[in-house]
Structures are given as C-alpha cells and as structure tokens.
Amino acid sequence: MKLQEDVIRMIFGLKVKQLRSDKGMSLTDLATATGISVSYLNEIEKGKKHPKPSKTAVIADALGVSYDYLVSLKLNKRLQPVGELLQSNILSELPLEHFGLDMSRVLDLFATAPTKLSAFVNTLLEIARAFDLRVEQFYFSALRSYQELHDNYFDEIELEAERFSEQFQLDAEGIPSFDNLAAILLEQFNIKTQTETFSTCPELVNLRSVFIPGQDSQLLLNPALTLQQKTFALARELGFQYLQLTERPYTSTWVKVGSFEEVLNNFKASYFAGALLLNQDRLVEDVQQFFSQPRWRPELLLQLMDKYQTSPETLLQRLTSLLPRFFGIKQLFFLRFHHTPETDSFFLTKELHLSGLHNPHASFLNEHYCRRWISLTLFDKVEREAHSGETLVGIQRSSYINSENEYLVLALAQPAENRHGTISIGLLINENLRNKVNFLNDPAILTREVNETCERCPAINCLERAAPPVILEKQLWQEQVMEAIETIKRRTE
Structure with a gap:
C-alpha cells in the first residue's frame, strides 16, 4: 500500500461516514445537500476516492465541520484506534486481496465497531510480540492459508x-x-x-x-x-x-x-x-500403482525418486498438490525437520497443513517435539548410516493420545554434510484413505501412540520423553482447583 495516499483517503472516508451517520443523514441526503452523486460519495466513504478541494469544502459545509478538520488526519476518540492502525502500516502488511477481501470491506468493519476491533487486532499483535513471531512468520502462515x-x-x-x-x-x-x-x-x-x-x-x-x-x-x-x-x-x-x-x-x-x-x-x-x-499425469499413474500394492514396499518410493531424478523434498512436496486433486486425500500435512548430530534439538523448518491444522505443527515455545514421530526417529538411522549417502525411507501409523486422529506417515531422509534432514507427509486415516491405499494394514508398518510435545503429553512412562509434562500438569492443577471450587459452591447452596 502507498501509505500516505491510501491512509489520507481512508481516514477522510471514515470521517465523512461517521459525521454523516452522527447527523442521521443517508447517502441520498448528503448527495442532495452537496450536489455530488450517491455513487461517488459511496466511493469516498470506502476510501477509494478523494474529492477535489472544491467538493471537499461543499461536503464539510453539509456536515457542519470546517474544511481543515475534514482534511486533517486527526480523528475523534471513537475512531482514533482505527487511525492509529492505518498509520502504523499494519493493515498494509495483510495480503487481503489474496483471500477475497479488499480494504474497503475491512474499513467498514472497523468503522462499525472501531474500539472492539482495534483492541482485537492490537491483542493479536501483543500475542505475536510475546511469542516473538516475526513478520516473515506471519507471511509464511498467510501463504500456508492461501495454499x-x-x-x-x-x-x-x-x-x-x-x-x-x-x-x-x-x-x-x-x-x-x-x-x-x-x-x-x-x-x-x-x-x-x-x-x-x-x-x-x-x-x-x-x-x-x-x-x-x-x-x-x-x-x-x-x-x-x-x-x-x-x-x-x-x-x-x-x-x-x-x-x-x-x-x-x-x-x-x-x-x-x-x-x-x-x-x-x-x-x-x-x-x-x-x-x-514431475509431470502430473505420469506421477499420478505411478502413485496409483504404488498405492495399489498389497504390501508396503519402500523401494518403490526410491524408484520414483530415481525415475524422476528428484530429491525427497521435491517428490513429497509435489504429492501434497496431486493427492488432494486426484486421490481426494485432502487431510494431510507436510513437514521438514533438521537436526545437527551434536545437539538434541530438532527444528521444524517447513510445514503445510491442508483441511485444518493437523498434528504435529510448529511450536514457537521451545517445547520438545514428540520423539516417537517417524520424522524424528528416522534421524537415528540417518546418523548411523550417514557415510552411505543413501536416501532412507520410513513409515509409521501415528495414533494421537487422547484423540481419534491417526495418520499414515511416510518419511524420507537424505544425509547431509553439516545438517541432516527428514521430509515427511502424513495422511489422515479415514474411509477414503483405506480405499486408496491397499497396504495400509500391512503388519510390517509400525503403529505407535504419539503426542505433540513432551510438555503436553500424559504418557508418563514414555522411554523417549525429553522433558517433563509441565504444561499438562498445570492444566490438570487448574482443573482440580476449579472442581474443588465447584464442590464448595454446591455445599453452600
């Protein structure tokens, strides 16, 4: 957004709309009083047009304010939060047009309930600052929503x-x-x-x-x-x-x-x-053959990589486009993890979730991702066989604790000189997937109970646990306190 020009138009339009509403005037009334068409006044109020000085003076007279007040960027107390948001350039960073919105519709919302909506946006910004979310993280989140x-x-x-x-x-x-x-x-x-x-x-x-x-x-x-x-x-x-x-x-x-x-x-x-x-027609045919196998055959994934002379990331990323379109598999996630052998830290460096935010997803709270994920356990094999330079394949049925969700997760890993990485794609197990993937129930596929992070996991005796369940314990304490208070209230009734 060209900040200054757009902000001037938008604030001018907001002031005209508020002053007109305060006087109980319709657009037709204002058009009659000024000799300006209803359609042009409507464009002004939406922040799309800014009238010439002569017309601005006529509008100011009709609304009972001075010319200087109408053209200034100063807003009354009710609209002040909106003006602060506009002049902060925050709204210009929102890719509204890619989501079927335009600024005039957003301004209508702000003008209707400016204090509440401004407080809401400012709250989101405070949360973002508290969790150290940077502008680029916002952009990447917006891109994932667009996808x-x-x-x-x-x-x-x-x-x-x-x-x-x-x-x-x-x-x-x-x-x-x-x-x-x-x-x-x-x-x-x-x-x-x-x-x-x-x-x-x-x-x-x-x-x-x-x-x-x-x-x-x-x-x-x-x-x-x-x-x-x-x-x-x-x-x-x-x-x-x-x-x-x-x-x-x-x-x-x-x-x-x-x-x-x-x-x-x-x-x-x-x-x-x-x-x-990766030509879509050829790859769709190859994936159909892969899914039609009665048993899990990891070598077929490697053969696909060889056939298309592609990397693990490019292959699985391409599948996130073709599976929803040609197989009806829309509930899926894509993850890329990196890990340096000298540390016990895992970094989720790329993710995509279709049809909802599936587990797992990025944690900005420095929590420990569940060590039972095939995305992470595959690193052990990568580091043992790093000298080979060969791509490794993993598969797992991941059943989430305290959830009905279960995923078939395919993972590929390729050793690197300084930092190893795994690429995985998770497909929600439902009736459609059962009909599409013949090898889904192959007993060779390991099934494991998993969770999101160790800090939120109730599996107390988990051998892979990397941190105590501190967040879960706090939630349980809160529930116990609230239950005790309710018990006391019932006794006194």
Missing part, C-alpha cells in the same frame, strides 16, 4: 508448465535435464549459470542459489548441491522468468523477507518447477 484455500493445487501454474514444455519441445515422457534447462535459461532469458562465485564468498555457504540481475544476469549455484537440487534451482528460476514474477527474492534459501508478494511469487516459481520436473 489450503486451493488444496495446494493451482491449475493456472500447471497449464503454464505444460505450455513451457511444449514451447521448448521438452520430452513429455522424459525428465528435463540440467543441461537442457541451463541452455533455455541462457538462450531465452540471457541468464548464465555458474558455480565458481560461491567458492570466493564464504558468506554464501548456507544458500542454495543467488540470482544476480542485470544486463548479463547470472544464476549462482552452490557447488555443494546435488544435481537434482541444481536442476530444481534452474527450473525455479525459469518459473520466475516465464511467469514474469518481478517482485521476488534473489536468494534461496531466505535471507530477508520483504513482502508477502515476494513470498507468494517464490512459492509460484517453486510450484512451477515441481510441475515442470
């Missing part, structure tokens, strides 16, 4: 990936190669790919790629990346160029988040890359 609204499947990007393949005559039955994509990037978009710069800049060691725009644009790739990761980086850059996504980050991974538009466009380019590298 959920669309079941993480985007027809228009799928079609663009198909058009790209046809335009550049990519083999529909093959996998685009690194050399092929590098050639297209250079010949069509004048972007050269190189890896030499990373060795001269140690500050870049934790990044996967850097885009340098200019007359001779360059895509710098980290030489430590696998061939699959380098190919994905090329496909992602082609997504930015082909989809003409100009507001974008120039690094992968994130260094600094500038706006929600950057986050959204980065997602679109990455989605394009997945659609380009």
Whole structure:
C-alpha cells in the first residue's frame, strides 16, 4: 500500500461516514445537500476516492465541520484506534486481496465497531510480540492459508508448465535435464549459470542459489548441491522468468523477507518447477500403482525418486498438490525437520497443513517435539548410516493420545554434510484413505501412540520423553482447583 495516499483517503472516508451517520443523514441526503452523486460519495466513504478541494469544502459545509478538520488526519476518540492502525502500516502488511477481501470491506468493519476491533487486532499483535513471531512468520502462515484455500493445487501454474514444455519441445515422457534447462535459461532469458562465485564468498555457504540481475544476469549455484537440487534451482528460476514474477527474492534459501508478494511469487516459481520436473499425469499413474500394492514396499518410493531424478523434498512436496486433486486425500500435512548430530534439538523448518491444522505443527515455545514421530526417529538411522549417502525411507501409523486422529506417515531422509534432514507427509486415516491405499494394514508398518510435545503429553512412562509434562500438569492443577471450587459452591447452596 502507498501509505500516505491510501491512509489520507481512508481516514477522510471514515470521517465523512461517521459525521454523516452522527447527523442521521443517508447517502441520498448528503448527495442532495452537496450536489455530488450517491455513487461517488459511496466511493469516498470506502476510501477509494478523494474529492477535489472544491467538493471537499461543499461536503464539510453539509456536515457542519470546517474544511481543515475534514482534511486533517486527526480523528475523534471513537475512531482514533482505527487511525492509529492505518498509520502504523499494519493493515498494509495483510495480503487481503489474496483471500477475497479488499480494504474497503475491512474499513467498514472497523468503522462499525472501531474500539472492539482495534483492541482485537492490537491483542493479536501483543500475542505475536510475546511469542516473538516475526513478520516473515506471519507471511509464511498467510501463504500456508492461501495454499489450503486451493488444496495446494493451482491449475493456472500447471497449464503454464505444460505450455513451457511444449514451447521448448521438452520430452513429455522424459525428465528435463540440467543441461537442457541451463541452455533455455541462457538462450531465452540471457541468464548464465555458474558455480565458481560461491567458492570466493564464504558468506554464501548456507544458500542454495543467488540470482544476480542485470544486463548479463547470472544464476549462482552452490557447488555443494546435488544435481537434482541444481536442476530444481534452474527450473525455479525459469518459473520466475516465464511467469514474469518481478517482485521476488534473489536468494534461496531466505535471507530477508520483504513482502508477502515476494513470498507468494517464490512459492509460484517453486510450484512451477515441481510441475515442470514431475509431470502430473505420469506421477499420478505411478502413485496409483504404488498405492495399489498389497504390501508396503519402500523401494518403490526410491524408484520414483530415481525415475524422476528428484530429491525427497521435491517428490513429497509435489504429492501434497496431486493427492488432494486426484486421490481426494485432502487431510494431510507436510513437514521438514533438521537436526545437527551434536545437539538434541530438532527444528521444524517447513510445514503445510491442508483441511485444518493437523498434528504435529510448529511450536514457537521451545517445547520438545514428540520423539516417537517417524520424522524424528528416522534421524537415528540417518546418523548411523550417514557415510552411505543413501536416501532412507520410513513409515509409521501415528495414533494421537487422547484423540481419534491417526495418520499414515511416510518419511524420507537424505544425509547431509553439516545438517541432516527428514521430509515427511502424513495422511489422515479415514474411509477414503483405506480405499486408496491397499497396504495400509500391512503388519510390517509400525503403529505407535504419539503426542505433540513432551510438555503436553500424559504418557508418563514414555522411554523417549525429553522433558517433563509441565504444561499438562498445570492444566490438570487448574482443573482440580476449579472442581474443588465447584464442590464448595454446591455445599453452600
């Protein structure tokens, strides 16, 4: 939002609407008194139009206030909280248009009950500050909500990936190669790919790629990346160029988040890359064959990775788009964990939940994630076999304590030099999943009771417990106190 211009329009519109309402005037009454059309006055009150000085003077006269008061940013006590919110630029950070909202509708709500709604928003901000939630975390949360609204499947990007393949005559039955994509990037978009710069800049060691725009644009790739990761980086850059996504980050991974538009466009380019590298028609057919197996066969997942020459993350991320669309499996989650062997800390670095916030999900409270999750137990095997460099596969039926929810969780792990990672996808076990996945009841699949974090878990004798159930104990104490008070009240009645 262009802060100053938009804020001036919005505050002006709010003042006109409040003054008119206070006088008991309808829009028609104000139109009659000013000679300004009802439709134009309506646009003014919604903050979409700002009248010329001559019309502003006429409106001020009709409302019984001075010209200076009407054009100032000063609001009365009732609307002051709204003005503070507008001038703080908080509302400009909300990606309202991506959720079917516009600022005028939000302003209508604020104008109707400004004190209560402003207090509510300020409360949310206080909570965010208390839990140390940064703006970028808000943007990523908004992106996850955006993905959920669309079941993480985007027809228009799928079609663009198909058009790209046809335009550049990519083999529909093959996998685009690194050399092929590098050639297209250079010949069509004048972007050269190189890896030499990373060795001269140690500050870049934790990044996967850097885009340098200019007359001779360059895509710098980290030489430590696998061939699959380098190919994905090329496909992602082609997504930015082909989809003409100009507001974008120039690094992968994130260094600094500038706006929600950057986050959204980065997602679109990455989605394009997945659609380009893993053809949906072929992959859907392969997944159908995988699910049709009467027994759990982990080698088939590895064969899929080999067939599509892809990484564990790209494969499972792609499934989060195709399973809802083509298999009706909409209640799922996707998690990426990282772990350094020297510590006992696990970091959830990426997550997605479709059709509700499923367990597990990110904890910003420094609690200990349940050590029974296959996402975490697989790390033990990764660290024992790190020297092999091979991708490891895990599967588990996770039944949540004190809940009816049970998930089939597939996990993949690939050892890395400095930090190991696991990628997992969890599918809610329901009638639809039972009909789709033939090997669901294979006795070879381990079933475990799990929870969210150790601090909230009632499994007192859990051998994997990493912390005492302090939060659960506090909740139980609160319930006992309230029950004792109710008992005393009944005795005195």
